[in-house]
Amino acid sequence: MTSNIGWEYYRTFLAVLAEGSLSGAARALGITQPTVGRHISALEASFKQALFTRSQTGLLPTEAALAIRGHAELMRSTAAALERMATGFEGGVTGTVRVSASEVIGVEVLPPMLAQLRQVHPQLKIELVPTNRVQDLLQREADIAVRMMPPKQDLLVARRAGEVELGLYAHLDYLQQHGMPVTPADLTRHALIGFDEETPFLRAAKAKLPVWTREAFSFRIDSDVGQLALIRAGCGIGVCQSALARRDARLLRVLPEHFAYKLDTWVTMHEDLRGSPRYKVTFDALVLCLQAHTEPVPES
CATH class of the missing domain: 1.10.10.10 (Winged helix-like DNA-binding domain superfamily/Winged helix DNA-binding domain)
Known part of the structure; x- marks a missing residue:
């Protein structure tokens, strides 16, 4: 060759x-x-x-x-x-930053923050990659990543932003038609929304709620955003971030005493980027945004 x-x-x-x-x-x-x-x-x-x-x-x-x-x-x-x-180390906040985040975080949580960031720094360009695949920061698939697990590579800078709470939720219209489950066994009589392919989260959910299996799902879709859309449309009961559900009074928590799951949230980037103004500004803005998103809500 x-x-x-x-x-x-x-x-x-x-x-x-x-x-x-x-x-x-x-x-x-x-x-x-x-x-x-x-x-x-x-x-x-x-x-x-x-x-x-x-x-x-x-x-x-x-x-x-x-x-x-x-x-x-x-x-x-x-x-x-x-x-x-x-162009990463030019004076001022200018140039492109590639940000990777999970589908739901990338679509539902980050856009308002990114809009504000651009208002303050109009020369900043953002490449947003909503994906549940872990992007390799050492191979520069992304510059900054929001991850639901602590990074393992030594060359990465990481900041924990809090815990994302997950629960079972359904639309009010669905529950008015089909009733509210009282016990986990009641879920077998309901339309459930979940993944088509086996995932680490699905295995963890089954450990907490044995009825939560692929075979039990009436709607199967390998997309967190797709599952959220099905819940909002009143298709059935599915897993949703509690912080997102609180935005819509028509989304009600189902069996909270039987299913609650928390995911650590981290913002990470390669340590070589710490000296760049645009990466530092974006990193700090992501941390603040996710800290607000994951902040516990006091019980009333």
Whole structure:
């Protein structure tokens, strides 16, 4: 394999994977189709392997292409991180910060804070990544991450922001129609909302509430935001963050004495970013936002 293949060739390779054709990759990258063809040919010559085969639906990746895909995606993440780092230590709060958070936190909690942050620092740009997959900060998949677990890597700066309480909730309309469960056994007569695939949280929930199994779910969706939407629509009983449920008086707690679950919330970033104004400002704003979100509410 030759060693003079530049990053732009792998960027072209990823574009062909995504678009399924040379012409589509050319449009996506803003280059000519012959240039795309030359890049792919150079990669194939370097690897001494065909990377794509033609079909009626477009270009299909070979096993060789699938084998190098992950490495190329890592190169893309690293290139993006280098670009962000290049402007990370300029004077003032300016440039791009990539923030990763769970789906619910990213969609339901962070946007108001990010709007205020941009009002104070209009030159700041935020890339928000709502995902339940843990982004690798050491590989620069994100600059700052909100996680529901303490970080394990030594090179990360972390601040605990509190505990997110989870409970079972249902919409008032659903409970008026089907009644309020009194015991965990009553849940077997209700429409339950949960995950399709087994998750660590589902296993932990089953330990607290044995009836909470995949087979018992009337609605299965591998998205926290999707589950929240189903609860709000009155589809059934599901798990919801208590802080979010308190925003809507029509969402009522179900069996609080039988099911309560708390998740530690952490804000983390690579220690190399501490000297950058934009990363520090964003990190501190995230901590304050999540501390307010997780602050216990006194019982009335």
